Amino acid sequence: MSIEEQYRTRAKELLSGGAVKMVIGYGKGSNASRRRPIFISSADDVERLVLDDACITNLSGYLVSEGLLSDEKRVAVFLRPEGIRAINILAAESQLDADQIVIFGFDVAGNEVKALKGIHVEEFSDVITSIKESAPEAAEEELFEKIEKMSPQERFSFWQEEFSKCIKCYACRQACPMCYCRRCIVDSNQPQWVNTSSHTLGNFEWNIVRAFHLSGRCVECGNCDRACPVNIPLRLINHRMAEEVLGAFDHFAGTSKTQEPVLASFKKDDSETFIL
Amino acid sequence: MAKIGVFICHCGENIGAKVDCTKLAAAMGEHPGVAVSVEYKYFCSDPGQESVKRAIRENNLTGVVVAACSPRMHEATFRKACAEAGLNPYLCEIANIREQCSWVHTDNDQATEKAMDITRSMVEKVKRNNKLQPIEVPVTRRALVIGGGIAGIQAALDIANAGQDVVLVEREPSLGGHMAQLSETFPTLDCSQCIMTPRMVEAAQHPKIRLLTYAEIESVDGYIGNFSVRVRMKSRYVDIDKCTGCGDCITKCPAKKISSEFDCGLGKRTAIYTPFAQSVPNIPVIDKANCIYFKNGKCKICAKTCQCDAINFDMQDAFEDIEVGAIVVATGFQVQNNTMYGEYGYGKYPDVINGLQFERLASASGPTAGKILRPSDGVEPQTVVFIQCAGSRDPSKGVRYCSKICCMYTAKHAMLYAHKVHGGKAHIFYMDIRAAGKGYDEFSRRAIEEDEAAYLRGRVSKVWQENGKLMVRGVDTLLGRPVEIAADMVVLATAMIAQPDAKEFAKTIGIGYDEYGFYNEAHLKLRPVESSTAGVFLAGACQSPKDIPDSVAQASATASKVLALFSKDMLEREPVVATNNEATCAGCWGCVLACPYNAIEQKDIVDRSGRVIKRVASVNPGLCQGCGTCVTFCRSNSLDLAGFTERQIFAEVMGL
Numbered sequence: 001m002s003i004e005e006q007y008r009t010r011a012k013e014l015l016s017g018g019a020v021k022m023v024i025g026y027g028k029g030s031n032a033s034r035r036r037p038i039f040i041s042s043a044d045d046v047e048r049l050v051l052d053d054a055c056i057t058n059l060s061g062y063l064v065s066e067g068l069l070s071d072e073k074r075v076a077v078f079l080r081p082e083g084i085r086a087i088n089i090l091a092a093e094s095q096l097d098a099d100q101i102v103i104f105g106f107d108v109a110g111n112e113v114k115a116l117k118g119i120h121v122e123e124f125s126d127v128i129t130s131i132k133e134s135a136p137e138a139a140e141e142e143l144f145e146k147i148e149k150m151s152p153q154e155r156f157s158f159w160q161e162e163f164s165k166c167i168k169c170y171a172c173r174q175a176c177p178m179c180y181c182r183r184c185i186v187d188s189n190q191p192q193w194v195n196t197s198s199h200t201l202g203n204f205e206w207n208i209v210r211a212f213h214l215s216g217r218c219v220e221c222g223n224c225d226r227a228c229p230v231n232i233p234l235r236l237i238n239h240r241m242a243e244e245v246l247g248a249f250d251h252f253a254g255t256s257k258t259q260e261p262v263l264a265s266f267k268k269d270d271s272e273t274f275i276l
Numbered sequence: 277m278a279k280i281g282v283f284i285c286h287c288g289e290n291i292g293a294k295v296d297c298t299k300l301a302a303a304m305g306e307h308p309g310v311a312v313s314v315e316y317k318y319f320c321s322d323p324g325q326e327s328v329k330r331a332i333r334e335n336n337l338t339g340v341v342v343a344a345c346s347p348r349m350h351e352a353t354f355r356k357a358c359a360e361a362g363l364n365p366y367l368c369e370i371a372n373i374r375e376q377c378s379w380v381h382t383d384n385d386q387a388t389e390k391a392m393d394i395t396r397s398m399v400e401k402v403k404r405n406n407k408l409q410p411i412e413v414p415v416t417r418r419a420l421v422i423g424g425g426i427a428g429i430q431a432a433l434d435i436a437n438a439g440q441d442v443v444l445v446e447r448e449p450s451l452g453g454h455m456a457q458l459s460e461t462f463p464t465l466d467c468s469q470c471i472m473t474p475r476m477v478e479a480a481q482h483p484k485i486r487l488l489t490y491a492e493i494e495s496v497d498g499y500i501g502n503f504s505v506r507v508r509m510k511s512r513y514v515d516i517d518k519c520t521g522c523g524d525c526i527t528k529c530p531a532k533k534i535s536s537e538f539d540c541g542l543g544k545r546t547a548i549y550t551p552f553a554q555s556v557p558n559i560p561v562i563d564k565a566n567c568i569y570f571k572n573g574k575c576k577i578c579a580k581t582c583q584c585d586a587i588n589f590d591m592q593d594a595f596e597d598i599e600v601g602a603i604v605v606a607t608g609f610q611v612q613n614n615t616m617y618g619e620y621g622y623g624k625y626p627d628v629i630n631g632l633q634f635e636r637l638a639s640a641s642g643p644t645a646g647k648i649l650r651p652s653d654g655v656e657p658q659t660v661v662f663i664q665c666a667g668s669r670d671p672s673k674g675v676r677y678c679s680k681i682c683c684m685y686t687a688k689h690a691m692l693y694a695h696k697v698h699g700g701k702a703h704i705f706y707m708d709i710r711a712a713g714k715g716y717d718e719f720s721r722r723a724i725e726e727d728e729a730a731y732l733r734g735r736v737s738k739v740w741q742e743n744g745k746l747m748v749r750g751v752d753t754l755l756g757r758p759v760e761i762a763a764d765m766v767v768l769a770t771a772m773i774a775q776p777d778a779k780e781f782a783k784t785i786g787i788g789y790d791e792y793g794f795y796n797e798a799h800l801k802l803r804p805v806e807s808s809t810a811g812v813f814l815a816g817a818c819q820s821p822k823d824i825p826d827s828v829a830q831a832s833a834t835a836s837k838v839l840a841l842f843s844k845d846m847l848e849r850e851p852v853v854a855t856n857n858e859a860t861c862a863g864c865w866g867c868v869l870a871c872p873y874n875a876i877e878q879k880d881i882v883d884r885s886g887r888v889i890k891r892v893a894s895v896n897p898g899l900c901q902g903c904g905t906c907v908t909f910c911r912s913n914s915l916d917l918a919g920f921t922e923r924q925i926f927a928e929v930m931g932l
Contacts, residue, residue, distance in 0.1 A: 093864040094865050182859075182860055184912065188913045261864075264870040
């Protein structure tokens, strides 16, 4: 039986038995290579679930929709390893109770889909540890290396060029599972720290603030990158920040549901290289 | 409508010589919202302050900017003056045009321009300032003294004798610290134990002192007047309430060959032991690492011997939370490990010992009962070489500072040696003789003139063994020639260094330390016993190398600081505290973790039927210290700091 079939069967069991109230998974999209999120609450609908190598979107962000989990019922969700890490962070930041989440874990190697064993987020810690140890490369390694080699001035003009395309649609924010604030800092106008106009200064302000807010939290699922209508390689910034945090504090985002946020916690053995 | 008064101080020539104050006053007078803009030579003087007060009353000012020195210097002065004129003190701000402008610039025009920017930005801030009221917090009248050496004991006794409660915590099984290990003390040569042990007993029996030995500080939370301290009582495996201190268990313990820490490795102790015979409290502890029962599961001879049933092998570490209002840190020092001086053969030749080991040899309570006998064969040494600065003042060994006590104790060692071994010859290699202190120079002269210690100015390059002697090769720089001495024993005057865990411990209690691990005072000259954290005071050698008189004096000074703090019912605190916008808070609790004062709690927002709608962060204004860490952390900008609100800071930045 294919993994898709197995997971459909499992979804059917969970829904019909009332173990979960909803399954968040992937359905057919507008064309053969696209998948869109679907939300199933009836056992009769499980045939709509699709699982193949085109299932890329990180669905964890839907779990923090206002009121979804407040009845304390369980919700099942299809997740890649990055999505599972996102569950850990959301739990660590008190945005959800990890016990309410039933995970349909999977990963894609080449174009082959393989199932990840486990139901609760704790059961995937080996998978997450192995990702940390394998030190994943940036999505576009070649471009990443090229940017790394640039002088600060060149790098600045590279990003200035990229950010000049930004239209401040905030699609990156909406797509990101970590951007769950009720009021984003850009929507705060007393005072208006971040300029809303899409000119160079405002675009820099927004993208730099976003990079900092995601440092130590981003799992590099690529949702922002794919959502960007003007194709700014946002994932590269996040990857750079993730490397920075890993090097300085040995912090890999989303390893456990009790992981302390790296920029808010202090450990006695933290390096103090920045104190002169 | 804002009516701001701008008062530009010349600070004599400090500001006036670089900044064109007349031009600055004129420019500020033009700025929107400024009602008064004047200059004066010294606004901090009495007539200066009076003119500010008069301007407030005459013009009904809504805010004041004093363009002068750093707010650290005179913010309190001018805020007080404003309050006296009926203006809320938090409507007064200082624009620093001295330290951050006139002192650091050479070009007058540019300095004037910068002073305008700084002052204008402050005017913009003051327009958005709010009236704030000071917060009053109660004081817990109980002091914690950490460390039971002479400094800790002195501080505890002084505070307790003034009628305040003290908790005295010592991590070793007994009070006493290093002073209990010493033989005689300079410059009077009175017996250390004879003056120390009565103090230990007094501290233990004092009705106002609660003594916790074999205990360590786990964590410190809170702030001045209201600290919450968690203490770990390490398991002694001996019930302190049942034990009578008869010592039968110690006599019977079969594990007898454990190197004694108190005797610096020159003597032996048992696995169940008190560090020394005069220990306070006289209750033994079991050294788990060396106990036969804990190693093999068989023995328990101590338990069988004990008639009071005081031995309990199942004892676990216990924790206690203690509320205190002030903390005295008196955690002392350690002696540097001389093995880093491979050329002197410490650790290689048993008869090369350090100063503290010599103290144990010379002490009546020591392993040789006060006889100077060399460790290798127990023979009385006829020639002893003392090497001063073995570690101190030696950047290559990581210690650049002078350990302060070595000159004196080496002179003392030479004297004790002369008194105990008649006809013995003491040679002392030294760099300088530092004998500043009451009776100190006389003392070291006495060692030279009466007790015939031979002082040689120079360093020793090498010590090696030859024909049963320790050969010491050095140089006499006064005669300008190399010397070689065949000695029976060599004593190294080792450096005093910070406790090995001093830096860790500083982080636990939240105080600063220097590159060596000694704790930093708030001001080297004017606030030498206060740490940088309010309510935490420093006594003894944990701050810098000190002798006994200095440690005792500093300990008494901390006691006076603690008592001054306890003399008030309430402490007035700055109302600069954080507040949270519960409507926008996302409840991520990052601020709860980021807050170094544990001032942020989780709060449930409930509807009318009591159902929890959401959880948000809530700042306890009594605990908040106004550091602003939470504000910088908050991603949704829900947290804000009174006195430094986002709107104020934004206006200040945009005013530049």
